[in-house]
Amino acid sequence: MNGLAMKDMDWKGNWRNITTNYSHWLSFILLMVVAIIVSPAFLSWNNLTNLFVQGSVVGICAMGMSLIISAVMIDLSVGSSVALLSGLGVLVLNSTHSLTLTILFCMGGGMIVGLVNGLLVTKGRIAPFIVTLATMSAWRSVINQLGQGGPFTVDNTMYTRFRNIAAGRFLGVPHLMIFLILISFVTAMLMSKTKFGTYVYAVGSNQQAARLSGIHVNRVKTLIFVYAGTLYGLAAFLLASRLTSIQAASAGSGYEMDAIAAVAIGGTSMDGGKGKILGTFLGVLMLRIINTVLIMANVPPFLNGLVTGVIIIVAVLAQSTKKGR
Amino acid sequence: MILEMKNIVKTFGPVEALKDVSFTTQPGEIHGLLGENGAGKTTLMNVLAGTFPPDSGAIVIDGNVVGGMTPAKANTLKIRFIHQELNLCNDLSVYQNMFLGEEYAKHAWKVDKHRELEHAQKVLDSMNSGIKATTVVGELDTAQKQMVEIARALLFSSELIIMDEPTTALNNREIMKLFAIMENLKKEGVTFIYISHKMPEIFHICDRYTVLRDGAFIQSGDIRDIDDHKATELLVGKRFVQAHIKDGITTTISDEVVLKATALQGKTFRNVSFSLHPGEIVVFTGLQGSGTDELATSLFGATELEKGTIETKRGPLNLKDIRTVMRSGIAMIPRNRKERGILPDLNIRTNNSLAYLVAKHKSLLVNQRKEHDRFERSRKRMNIRVRGDLDPITSLSGGNQQKVILSRWLEITADVYIMDNPTQGIDVGAKFAIYKLVVELAATGKAVLFFTSEYPEIQQLADRCVVLYKGEVAAQLSRAEISEVTIMEYSTGTHRGNLE
Numbered sequence: 130m131n132g133l134a135m136k137d138m139d140w141k142g143n144w145r146n147i148t149t150n151y152s153h154w155l156s157f158i159l160l161m162v163v164a165i166i167v168s169p170a171f172l173s174w175n176n177l178t179n180l181f182v183q184g185s186v187v188g189i190c191a192m193g194m195s196l197i198i199s200a201v202m203i204d205l206s207v208g209s210s211v212a213l214l215s216g217l218g219v220l221v222l223n224s225t226h227s228l229t230l231t232i233l234f235c236m237g238g239g240m241i242v243g244l245v246n247g248l249l250v251t252k253g254r255i256a257p258f259i260v261t262l263a264t265m266s267a268w269r270s271v272i273n274q275l276g277q278g279g280p281f282t283v284d285n286t287m288y289t290r291f292r293n294i295a296a297g298r299f300l301g302v303p304h305l306m307i308f309l310i311l312i313s314f315v316t317a318m319l320m321s322k323t324k325f326g327t328y329v330y331a332v333g334s335n336q337q338a339a340r341l342s343g344i345h346v347n348r349v350k351t352l353i354f355v356y357a358g359t360l361y362g363l364a365a366f367l368l369a370s371r372l373t374s375i376q377a378a379s380a381g382s383g384y385e386m387d388a389i390a391a392v393a394i395g396g397t398s399m400d401g402g403k404g405k406i407l408g409t410f411l412g413v414l415m416l417r418i419i420n421t422v423l424i425m426a427n428v429p430p431f432l433n434g435l436v437t438g439v440i441i442i443v444a445v446l447a448q449s450t451k452k453g454r
Numbered sequence: 455m456i457l458e459m460k461n462i463v464k465t466f467g468p469v470e471a472l473k474d475v476s477f478t479t480q481p482g483e484i485h486g487l488l489g490e491n492g493a494g495k496t497t498l499m500n501v502l503a504g505t506f507p508p509d510s511g512a513i514v515i516d517g518n519v520v521g522g523m524t525p526a527k528a529n530t531l532k533i534r535f536i537h538q539e540l541n542l543c544n545d546l547s548v549y550q551n552m553f554l555g556e557e558y559a560k561h562a563w564k565v566d567k568h569r570e571l572e573h574a575q576k577v578l579d580s581m582n583s584g585i586k587a588t589t590v591v592g593e594l595d596t597a598q599k600q601m602v603e604i605a606r607a608l609l610f611s612s613e614l615i616i617m618d619e620p621t622t623a624l625n626n627r628e629i630m631k632l633f634a635i636m637e638n639l640k641k642e643g644v645t646f647i648y649i650s651h652k653m654p655e656i657f658h659i660c661d662r663y664t665v666l667r668d669g670a671f672i673q674s675g676d677i678r679d680i681d682d683h684k685a686t687e688l689l690v691g692k693r694f695v696q697a698h699i700k701d702g703i704t705t706t707i708s709d710e711v712v713l714k715a716t717a718l719q720g721k722t723f724r725n726v727s728f729s730l731h732p733g734e735i736v737v738f739t740g741l742q743g744s745g746t747d748e749l750a751t752s753l754f755g756a757t758e759l760e761k762g763t764i765e766t767k768r769g770p771l772n773l774k775d776i777r778t779v780m781r782s783g784i785a786m787i788p789r790n791r792k793e794r795g796i797l798p799d800l801n802i803r804t805n806n807s808l809a810y811l812v813a814k815h816k817s818l819l820v821n822q823r824k825e826h827d828r829f830e831r832s833r834k835r836m837n838i839r840v841r842g843d844l845d846p847i848t849s850l851s852g853g854n855q856q857k858v859i860l861s862r863w864l865e866i867t868a869d870v871y872i873m874d875n876p877t878q879g880i881d882v883g884a885k886f887a888i889y890k891l892v893v894e895l896a897a898t899g900k901a902v903l904f905f906t907s908e909y910p911e912i913q914q915l916a917d918r919c920v921v922l923y924k925g926e927v928a929a930q931l932s933r934a935e936i937s938e939v940t941i942m943e944y945s946t947g948t949h950r951g952n953l954e
Contacts, residue, residue, distance in 0.1 A: 339797065
C-alpha cells in the first residue's frame with residue numbers, strides 16, 4: 130500500500146472517528162440550530178432552563194439506563210418502579226411529615242427494586258428483558274391496588290415545603306436542573322474514574338473475557354441495577370414533589386422508552402461496552418428540544434412520537450458506521 | 455476441475471493476511487496446503503469459498519475467471535468447504551443439518567423429508583460412520599460431528615472439497631476411514647485441498663503440496679520430492695528452525711514446589727496429578743478432546759473441578775472464585791483471544807490494566823496517568839507496536855493484541871502463569887516474542903504451565919511435557935525424551951505403558 134492511500138485511509142478513519150465519537154454533539158448542535166431558526170425565543174433563559182426541568186425526572190432515570198445498556202442489559206420497569214416509589218413516597222411523607230425520611234425511603238426502596246431485578250437476572254439467570262417485563266407489570270399492579278384508582282396526594286401540612294423541592298430555584302437556577310446536572314456528573318465520574326465504571330464497560334464488551342480477568346460479572350450486574358434503582362427512587366421523589374399528586378395508573382408511564390431513547394440518541398451502543406454519559410445527558414435534552422420545537426412550530430402533538438422515532442433512527446444510523454463491518 | 459487462484463491479496467485492517475498468493479490444483483489430486491497457524495491457509499480458502507472477497511487477484515476455474523464469489527456461488531460451482539470449526543445446528547437432526555439451505559422440495563414450500571432422510575443415510579452408511587440420520591446433532595460427540603460435516607460435503611456431487619483440519623477430533627481408525635473415502639472420490643476426479651498440521655497425514659494422503667508462510671506463497675511441488683525435515687524448514691523458515699530460545703538463558707529449577715495438583719477430575723479428564731517448580735516450563739499437550747482445554751480453565755477456577763485438590767505455597771487453593779485464584783498468585787492467559795481475551799470496545803490501556811485493577815488495585819478510583827505509565831513499561835518490555843494507548847485494542851494486529859493480554863497478566867506478578875494456547879492465530883514474529891518472554895519469565899523464577907498442540911512450541915519451550923490422551927495423563931516426558939514422534943504416539947494412544 131502506498132503512502133498516499135494510507136493517508137487517505139487515515140483521514141477517512143479520523144473523520145469516521147469524529148462522526149461516531151462526537152455524533153451526540155453533532156446532532157445536539159443541529160437540533161439547537163433548527164430550534165433557533167423555528168423560534169429565536171428558544172434561546173431565552175426561561176425556555177432553556179425549562180428543557181432541564183422537564184427532562185430532569187426522566188433524565189435521572191436515563192443515567193441508570195446508560196449503565197444498564199452499557200452492560201448489554203435492558204430495564205423495562207423504569208416507569209412502574211417510579212410510580213411505585215413515588216406513590217409510596219407520598220404515603221410516607223403524609224404519615225411521617227419528614228422530607229428526610231421520604232427521600233431515604235424512596236432511594237432505599239429504589240435500591241431494593243433494583244436489587245430484585247439484579248438478583249433475578251444474575252441468580253435466577255433470566256434475561257433482563259423478561260425480568261424487567263415482569264417487574265414492570267408487578268410494580269404497576271401493586272401501586273394500582275394500593276391507590277384503588279385514586280391518586281396519592283400530598284396533604285396540606287407538607288404541601289408547600291415538599292413542592293418547593295422541585296419547583297424551587299437556587300440563585301435563579303431551578304432545583305430540578307441542578308439535580309439533573311449533579312446526577313449526570315456523578316454518573317459520569319463513576320463511569321470514567323472508578324474501577325466499577327471500568328468493570329461495567331468490560332462486562333458489556335466481553336463478558337467471558339471480563340470473567341476470566343477476575344471480574345465478578347454477576348456482582349457488577351446486580352450493582353448496576355441497584356444504582357439504577359436508587360436513581361429511580363430519587364426520580365420518584367422529585368416527580369412526587371413536582372406533581373404533588375401521583376396517579377397510580379399513569380405516573381411514570383413511558384419513562385423506560387424515553388430513557389432508552391435518550392441513551393440511544395446519546396450514542397451508547399446497544400451492543401454494550403461503549404457508554405456515553407454526556408451523550409445520554411444531551412439525549413435527554415434533545416428529546417425535550419424536539420418536543421419544544423414541535424410545539425413552537427404548531428405541529429399537532431400527536432405527531433411528536435413520529436418525529437422522535439425518526440430522530441432516534443437517524444441518530445443511531447449516524448453512529449452505526451463503526452460496529453457492523 | 456482445474457482451479458487457479460492468481461495473485462490473491464487480502465488485508466484485515468493493518469494485517470496483510472495474504473500477500474500475492476497464487477495456487478493451482480489439478481482434477482483428481484489431493485493437494486496439501488501447508489503452513490503454520492496464521493500463515494493464511496484458512497484465509498485463502500475462505501476467499502476461494504466466497505466467505506469474503508479478496509482485495510485483488512482472480513479465481514479461475516477451468517479457464518474462466520469467476521468474479522464476485524459467494525458461498526452460494528461456490529456451491530453451484532461444486533466447491534465445498536469443510537470448516538475446521540463445526541458449523542452445525544445442535545438442535546437439528548443430522549439430515550436436517552446436511553441439507554440445510556439446500557432442502558429437497560416436495561412442493562414449493564414443503565421439504566421432502568423422506569427423500570432427504572434416505573439420501574443422507576446412504577451417504578452416512580457409505581462412510582461406515584454408524585451415525586443415524588435422524589439423530590439430533592447435539593447428542594453426537596465431536597468426532598461424529600466432524601463426520602457429519604464431511605458427509606454434508608459428500609451429499610451433492612462436489613468437484614472440489616476443501617478440508618480444514620478435518621482430523622483434529624478423529625482417532626486413527628476414523629482417520630483411515632476418511633482417507634479411504636477420499637481415495638475413492640479422487641478416482642472419480644474429485645479434487646481435495648487438504649489443510650493439516652499433522653505431517654504424517656500430509657505425507658500419507660497428499661499428491662502435491664503448497665506452502666504458505668506469513669501470508670506469502672513459498673513453494674509448490676510433488677509431495678514425494680520433500681521429506682519431513684524439508685517440510686518443516688519450508689513451514690517455519692530457516693531462521694527459526696535454528697533459533698533455540700532456551701539457549702543462552704540458564705534457568706535453575708529449584709526443588710521447591712510452587713503448585714501441586716492431586717487427582718484432578720473434570721468432565722473430560724480424570725486423575726491428573728503433577729507438581730510445578732519455580733523456573734520450570736511445563737507444557738501440556740494433547741489432541742482435541744483429550745481434556746487439555748478443560749484442564750487449563752479448571753486450574754484457574756474458570757470451570758468447576760469435580761474432584762481433586764490444588765495446593766500452592768500459600769496453602770490449598772480455593773477455586774470457587776477467579777479473583778481469589780488470582781490473588782493466590784496464579785495468572786491465566788486464556789485461549790482464543792477474540793472470545794476470551796480482548797475487550798473489543800475498550801482501549802488498549804484499559805485492556806492492559808484490567809487484571810491489575812481487579813486483583814491488586816486497592817482504591818476505588820482509577821488514576822489514568824498511572825495506568826498509562828504501567829502500559830508504557832509493558833510496551834517497552836515487550837515491544838508492543840501501538841500508536842497510542844487510548845486507541846481501541848481492535849486497531850492492533852493479532853500479535854500485538856496478544857502481547858497486551860500477556861502484559862495484562864504480567865501486571866499482577868503471579869507465581870504461576872497458565873498459558874492456554876497463547877500463540878493461536880498470530881504471526882511467527884509475535885510468536886517468538888512470546889516464547890522469549892515465557893523463557894525470560896521462567897528465568898526470573900516463575901513457573902509456567904503452557905498448553906499447546908503445536909510441536910514446535912513444545913520443543914522450543916518445554917522443560918517437561920505432559921501428554922494427555924482421552925482425559926488421562928499418557929506420559930510425562932523430560933526435555934530429553936521429547937520428540938515429535940513420541941508426543942504424537944502418546945497423544946494418539948498408539949504408545950501405551952510408561953505410566954507411573
